[in-house]
Amino acid sequence: MRATLKTNRGDIALALDAEHAPCTVNSFAFLAKKNYFDKTACHRLSVATGLKMLQCGDPTGTGSGGPGYQFADENTEGATYPKGTVAMANAGPGTNGSQFFLVFGDSRLPPDYTVFGNITHGIDLLEKVGKGGDDGSSPAGGGKPKMKVEIEDTTLADR
Template structure:
């Protein structure tokens, strides 16, 4: 009888110990899961913050140098081959931000190099325009410059990231949505890169080039989506000064106003 009671007591104690162990294990699992959930939440929040920071800096690779996404992109110009020396400039639904005639579309120069001098409120910037690589782009830029389209216009966007270092100009409205009232196809994109000193077109998508362009003052890792059409031969120190001043929103804190753009053919 005593033996039976002893066995029952031992069994009860074993059951209590097992129950206690199970309860302790459950508590440990609950605590571990709570810790993991907290860590995961921190990781997710950190990832979101990093993503927002990158987005705030660059707007995403596809829009780094594009006009404001709110600007409606028209259908791309006809991509069918054009006769040599010809370009296609297609009027857009949005009117020109300043008076601007369509550039000449025939007998477009593809051998003559041009020098463009931007007189800005922060100092002069000299560009060499490459007609051989991007004849229709250079033809448009020269036409707009000669028409006074760029005169008294702001450079409205400054990016100073490690791989996105540009000053964007060419919009008379200063909003990122302005243009010349026409658009044209991309050029010179095969293997395009954007090292320091590059001059390239901004756009809102394929075939939507207009008047906005950007000046690269630091090696930039853009996809080959933006037509390079020249180089900066003088004035990188001006851009470095503007970049060092930082931004207010997306605009440079040191205001950059394009006072005039003078274009001249290069000799030879």
């Protein structure tokens, strides 16, 4: 399955891995079809050494919002997070919901986050946002991107 995040900065295309993360991909697709991600700001950017990512999927924009349900981790055994990875953000084991992160530089994280796809187009857009920096407001590191990124629409395609 393919997804496109149409943002105010340009399109980010994703190839979703339903073979290795079926629950995650199905949840993402369900939410996308319900327009859940539309008109939401990506609320956290990290450009720290070892973690280069943009986090999205929280309709509240605070980092604590979600769809009202959670599901188990998938595809985490031996997981790595190289440039181009799409993975679920979580607050611990089995707490996946709607928040996900887009990795725009090789990142060192423990294998605790469900990898459910990769970025096929738009890395340059993410790198540009990364170069713009963050406001330092997140206690987990990073903060809101200084160059605001808003998901305007999410589309899905079988191929």
